[in-house]
Amino acid sequence: MRRILLTAAVLSLLAVPVTAPAATAASPPAVPSDLTSVEVSFRGDGGLAMHGTILTKPTKTTDEPAAGAGLTGGTTGAGRPGVVLVHGAGTGTPRTKLMGEAVEFARRGMAVLIYDKRSTGYSLTHRSYPQLANDALGAVATLRSQPGVDPAKVGIWGLSEGGWVAPIAASRSRDIAFVVLVGANGLPPLRQQTWAVAAGLRKAGVTGSLIDRAEFNLYRTIADGGMFPEPYYDPAPTLAAVRQPVLSIWGTHDLLTPPQESPPVFSRALEEGGNRHYTARFFPDADHAAHLTPDGGVTRLPELAPGYADLVGSWVGEVTAGRPPATSSSGPAPVQASLTVPVDPPAWWESAPAQFVALALFLVAFVSYPVAALVRRLRGRSRAPVTRAVWLLSVGGLVSVLGSFCYLVYLMMTGGKLAAPGPLLLGRPLIWLALQAVAVASVVATVRLAVAWRRTRDSLGGGQLGLLLAGGAVFVPWALYWGLLLP
Numbered sequence: 001m002r003r004i005l006l007t008a009a010v011l012s013l014l015a016v017p018v019t020a021p022a023a024t025a026a027s028p029p030a031v032p033s034d035l036t037s038v039e040v041s042f043r044g045d046g047g048l049a050m051h052g053t054i055l056t057k058p059t060k061t062t063d064e065p066a067a068g069a070g071l072t073g074g075t076t077g078a079g080r081p082g083v084v085l086v087h088g089a090g091t092g093t094p095r096t097k098l099m100g101e102a103v104e105f106a107r108r109g110m111a112v113l114i115y116d117k118r119s120t121g122y123s124l125t126h127r128s129y130p131q132l133a134n135d136a137l138g139a140v141a142t143l144r145s146q147p148g149v150d151p152a153k154v155g156i157w158g159l160s161e162g163g164w165v166a167p168i169a170a171s172r173s174r175d176i177a178f179v180v181l182v183g184a185n186g187l188p189p190l191r192q193q194t195w196a197v198a199a200g201l202r203k204a205g206v207t208g209s210l211i212d213r214a215e216f217n218l219y220r221t222i223a224d225g226g227m228f229p230e231p232y233y234d235p236a237p238t239l240a241a242v243r244q245p246v247l248s249i250w251g252t253h254d255l256l257t258p259p260q261e262s263p264p265v266f267s268r269a270l271e272e273g274g275n276r277h278y279t280a281r282f283f284p285d286a287d288h289a290a291h292l293t294p295d296g297g298v299t300r301l302p303e304l305a306p307g308y309a310d311l312v313g314s315w316v317g318e319v320t321a322g323r324p325p326a327t328s329s330s331g332p333a334p335v336q337a338s339l340t341v342p343v344d345p346p347a348w349w350e351s352a353p354a355q356f357v358a359l360a361l362f363l364v365a366f367v368s369y370p371v372a373a374l375v376r377r378l379r380g381r382s383r384a385p386v387t388r389a390v391w392l393l394s395v396g397g398l399v400s401v402l403g404s405f406c407y408l409v410y411l412m413m414t415g416g417k418l419a420a421p422g423p424l425l426l427g428r429p430l431i432w433l434a435l436q437a438v439a440v441a442s443v444v445a446t447v448r449l450a451v452a453w454r455r456t457r458d459s460l461g462g463g464q465l466g467l468l469l470a471g472g473a474v475f476v477p478w479a480l481y482w483g484l485l486l487p
Helices: 002-009 095-107 129-144 162-172 189-203 209-224 236-240 262-272 308-320 352-378 389-414 430-455 462-481
Strands: 036-043 049-056 080-086 111-115 149-159 179-182 246-251 278-283 328-330
Touching: 036 129, 049 095, 049 129, 080 095, 080 129, 080 162, 080 308, 095 111, 095 149, 095 308, 111 129, 129 149, 129 162, 149 162, 149 308, 162 179, 162 236, 179 308, 189 209, 189 389, 209 352, 209 389, 236 262, 246 262, 246 308, 262 278, 278 308, 352 389, 352 462, 389 430, 389 462, 430 462
Parallel strands: 080 111, 080 149, 149 179, 179 246, 246 278, 278 328
Antiparallel strands: 036 049, 049 111
């Protein structure tokens, strides 16, 4: 049943080389001439072979200032700080996705490890943050063992989904010296995702039941069917267990993580855990990944926000020198047009199994009468229906159910940042208005059929009419629940 719902809806570590099981290694990335690189392999969770690249500035024979304040370019007698970069969401994301950050951090004196994200055990509908954290810990162990890297100065950096993963790794290992988070979300994944898609629709001008009911309930159903990974994960207890200094960075135009609501969650959780060394910074004209954006977060430019890499370099320098900055927050206020809404698990009557049963009933009920009529016609026994509402309900009900479901799935797959709901009328997509009109006509047909049912119960059509009427009766509350009968 869960697979049917998915089809209808549409997501001990050793730092030594390994031989199996193996993930496909990407080609080594092109590295700027002012940096050097080393290819490495390590064990991820479950012994999966993972592959990465370590970027550094060439070792100097004398101490020289690096590009970022607080770090040095490295010497023959002292190890440099290191940082492991953890990807955001995506199956098998290549290490080159984070090449821009890796290059800038390496130029500021750090040894930076980027690696190809796993695809084994990770998909659109299944993933485990603890598993991803174990992958990251394998990368940390590898970086700590590299020549020229001070093992006591290796930290972890996490972007987006990595903002859930990196704190788990840090809470599990004191080998991690610091934590840097970018675009991190302090709310459960399902709450964040419903907000992001709704925000994208609102940005496109959509209002009404499509956002308030349909989109919201679709995600609840998918999560209840087991097709939304880690839907109710609460990051607060993990953050409270993080003892390392934390640097949290948000772009003011983050359209994927609620940038106003997440920072207070981080502050409260760290304070409750007794961590007084956390820093929050907001960068203007920056998107979810702290890259520059020319259009309020929709388009991501390759350039990092001005001062972002310098901040990371200087902050890491202070932390690894034993001078973790005191708690502070600075930068312009982020833009968040709407607040998130709590997403509770559905009651039994709105659960995924209940929705599946309703869908099966609609398919049988709305198709049975036309099929029976066709069979009678082929046998030469056709007759006029007791009311034309029979055909209106059969066709209209089927169009309403399948059409609305397909449209909602389309919005789910294309929503976020810049939604494409189609032409609008008074804040409602024309497609949605058409589906609502068909739903209203189907309800009217249900009433007319109920009246006719009381008068006509002939032996040939009574069974099909009764089944069709049952489908229409269930359709009314179903259409209300999904917002088809609401403005």
